[in-house]
Amino acid sequence: MGALPLDQVVARAAVLWRRSGDQILIRRRGNDEIVVLAATAASLWDCLQTPRPMAELVDELGRLHETDPNQIAPDVQAAVDVLVAQQAVTLGD
Amino acid sequence: MTDELLAHVGGWGLPNGLVSAAEPFEVSRHLSKVIGDRLTGVLHAAMVAGDIEVDEPDAVSHAHKDAMAQVLLLEDVMLEAYESLRAVDIEVRLVKGSALAHLVGNDPSERVFGDTDLLVRGDQLPAAATVLENNSAVRIQPRVSELFERRFAKSVTLRWRADTELDLHRTLAPGPFGLMIDSDDLFAATNTSTVSIGGVDVATFGPELHLVHAAMHAALGDVTPRLGNVRDIALLLGRSDLSNDRVMALAAGWNAEVPLARGIVAATKLGAGRSGLTDWADQYRASSRDRRILACYGSREGRFRAQAWASLRVLPWRERPAFVRALTTRRGL
Numbered sequence: 001m002g003a004l005p006l007d008q009v010v011a012r013a014a015v016l017w018r019r020s021g022d023q024i025l026i027r028r029r030g031n032d033e034i035v036v037l038a039a040t041a042a043s044l045w046d047c048l049q050t051p052r053p054m055a056e057l058v059d060e061l062g063r064l065h066e067t068d069p070n071q072i073a074p075d076v077q078a079a080v081d082v083l084v085a086q087q088a089v090t091l092g093d
Numbered sequence: 094m095t096d097e098l099l100a101h102v103g104g105w106g107l108p109n110g111l112v113s114a115a116e117p118f119e120v121s122r123h124l125s126k127v128i129g130d131r132l133t134g135v136l137h138a139a140m141v142a143g144d145i146e147v148d149e150p151d152a153v154s155h156a157h158k159d160a161m162a163q164v165l166l167l168e169d170v171m172l173e174a175y176e177s178l179r180a181v182d183i184e185v186r187l188v189k190g191s192a193l194a195h196l197v198g199n200d201p202s203e204r205v206f207g208d209t210d211l212l213v214r215g216d217q218l219p220a221a222a223t224v225l226e227n228n229s230a231v232r233i234q235p236r237v238s239e240l241f242e243r244r245f246a247k248s249v250t251l252r253w254r255a256d257t258e259l260d261l262h263r264t265l266a267p268g269p270f271g272l273m274i275d276s277d278d279l280f281a282a283t284n285t286s287t288v289s290i291g292g293v294d295v296a297t298f299g300p301e302l303h304l305v306h307a308a309m310h311a312a313l314g315d316v317t318p319r320l321g322n323v324r325d326i327a328l329l330l331g332r333s334d335l336s337n338d339r340v341m342a343l344a345a346g347w348n349a350e351v352p353l354a355r356g357i358v359a360a361t362k363l364g365a366g367r368s369g370l371t372d373w374a375d376q377y378r379a380s381s382r383d384r385r386i387l388a389c390y391g392s393r394e395g396r397f398r399a400q401a402w403a404s405l406r407v408l409p410w411r412e413r414p415a416f417v418r419a420l421t422t423r424r425g426l
Contacts (some may be wrong), residue, residue, distance in 0.1 A: 013292030016168050018161040018202045020139055021154055027165040029172060029291055032255075034162050 007091040009080055010051035015088050017045070026088050035086055040065065044079055048089055054080070098123060101365050102132050103320035105139040106199070107327050110364030120149040124156060131321030133160045134203040160205045167191065170254045171209040172291050174225060179215065183221050184280055186212040187288065188262065188306060192297040195288045197328035205321065208258040215263045215276055218242050222249045222261055230259065244412075245404070247271050266309045266401030268353070269386050269407040274347045278302075284343075291414060301339040304329040305397035308356025309349060313390045318359065324354050327365035337369050348407075351383040 011017075016027045024037040024045045037045050040061075047060050058076050062069035083089035097114050104110025118136075127136050129235035137157035139145040147153050168191055178185045190206025198204055211361060213221045219239050222232070227299065230251040236242060242249060247267040248260045264271040265279070284302045287294040298306065305327040311318035329335065344353040357365070365371060379387065387401035401420060408416055 013289075016165045016291045018165060019200060020137070020158045020161050020202060023158070025158065025161050025165060027162075027169060029169055032166075034165065 007053065008051040009048065009054055009057060009089060009091055011045065011048040012085075012088060012090050026086075035083075035088065041063055041079055044076065048080075048083075051092075098273060099126060099130065099132075099320060100363060102127055102136050102139065102145065103130065103324050104327075105135050105144060107324070107364030109361075118145055118147045120133075120147060120152045128156060129158075129206045130319045131207070132324070133157050134205045135321075135324065138200070138203050157202075161202060164191070164194070164206060166255055167206065167209050167257055168290055170257050170259065170419060172293055172295075173254070173293055174209065174211060175293070177224055177228060178211070178221055178394065181220075181224055183213055183217045183224070185221075186279065186285070187290075187295045187297045188212050188265075188303075189310070191290065192288055192295075193303065193307070193325050193328075195290060196297070196300070196303065197325060197332065204325075207331070208260060210260045210262060210389035212262040212279060213267075214280065216242050217359055218246070218249060218263050222251065225253065225259070229253070229402060233258070237321060238419050240415065245272065245416055245419055265306045266313045267396075268313070268389055269403045270313055270347075270349055270352060272404050273349065273407055278343065278346065300329055300332050300335045301343060304335065304340055305343050305347075305349060305353055308354075308360075309352045310356075311359055312352035312355040316391065316393055320363065323356070323359045323363050326360035330357065330360060330365045330368060330370060340370060341373070349381075350377060351379045354379075376383060399422055 004043060014029055016029065018025050020041070022039055024044055026035040026037065026040045026045075027033070043064055044061060047057055052060070054077065057080075058073045059068045059077055062072055065072070080089060094269065095114070095116055097111065098116045098118065101111045101114035127133055133156050136145065137153055139151060140147050140153055149189040171191055175185055175187065187210070189210040190204065190210065194201040194204035194206065219242050222242075226232070230253040233250045233252050237246070242263070246263055248262040251259045252263065253259050264274045266274070266278065279302070284299050285296055286299045289295070290295050304326065307322060307329060310320045311326060314322070340353070343349050354374040354377035357370055361371045361374065386403055389396070392399070405413055405416060
């Protein structure tokens with residue numbers, strides 16, 4: 001696994017969301033767009049409810065899905081980048 | 094849809110809910126009824142848990158996803174309204190759907206709702222409506238009179254963002270039972286809690302007031318209450334932090350024992366767990382006065398007129414001229 005950012009990553013409180021089966025529907029306040037996270041991305045969202053460093057997030061998802069964290073790290077990072085761009089997730093100290 | 098099948102869905106997960114139904118759930122025959130009773134979230138959860146077999150699971154999943162998209166829109170609208178009102182020092186309580194979605198049940202996704210309900214003080218109701226009207230909200234009915242709104246109305250309904258409906262409530266029920274409620278009780282610190290929605294701590298009722306409100310809504314709202322509303326009562330009855338004494342004190346103070354008892358009896362039939370409150374409700378007998386007042390809620394036809402006349406009888410003498418004046422300022426009885 002390459003070096004991951006040390007910043008804490010966490011779902012923004014100012015985001016509205018609901019679970020529907022194995023999907024998560026996310027709505028940013030004042031924005032009509034609904035982002036739908038499916039399957040593994042939904043478990044990523046569950047893990048993002050608690051602030052933690054990226055490396056810890058990757059480890060937790062690896063454990064949940066019984067997968068080598070090194071293998072999923074790039075995908076997790078890419079998914080988090082998308083959520084950060086959509087202002088659904090924040091990076092901080 | 095058979096009552097049994099609907100009761101099976103509405104009572105799912107409740108302590109004494111119907112464990113199974115003889116009839117299978119057919120989407121083409123039953124889903125619209127479940128949606129109408131605001132039970133889509135419960136049906137979806139029961140289906141995912143494997144407790145209710147559905148012939149077209151994808152259709153239920155789609156319906157649930159649509160309902161969740163709608164409640165997210167409604168919560169977005171609610172937060173905008175809440176913050177707009179708080180910004181001008183209007184005291185607000187979030188009531189009914191969105192508050193209950195976060196406070197009762199296993200998961201907010203089980204509770205579907207179709208509008209936004211905010212409670213404000215009567216003397217601030219016209220100003221609250223104006224704040225939202227200045228922000229492009231539109232009343233769905235013309236104002237009877239400002240005096241009526243301030244002192245006697247149940248609520249003002251506005252159409253707002255994305256064609257959603259927002260009710261600004263002054264009290265918890267239409268007609269005489271709503272007029273017997275002491276509005277100071279609704280805003281008392283002891284009856285207030287908060288719920289976090291979208292990062293905002295939104296003021297709402299404590300569980301006792303939510304229970305009395307839910308029971309009044311079920312008993313006095315629609316002629317036939319939605320089972321989703323009856324389920325709220327059952328879930329509130331099951332809360333470990335519920336004070337039965339406080340529930341009874343609120344209801345007694347407002348002469349609201351009859352609607353409370355009727356709501357609780359309906360919840361018991363749906364599957365609420367037994368408690369001191371369910372035993373009390375089973376044994377409660379309405380007085381002849383209560384039955385006379387209840388009569389104005391029993392029919393869809395001429396409700397407003399019947400409730401206006403019944404309201405006159407429960408108002409103190411000194412309030413009656415103002416009530417008649419408020420109603421006749423714009424239109425007659």
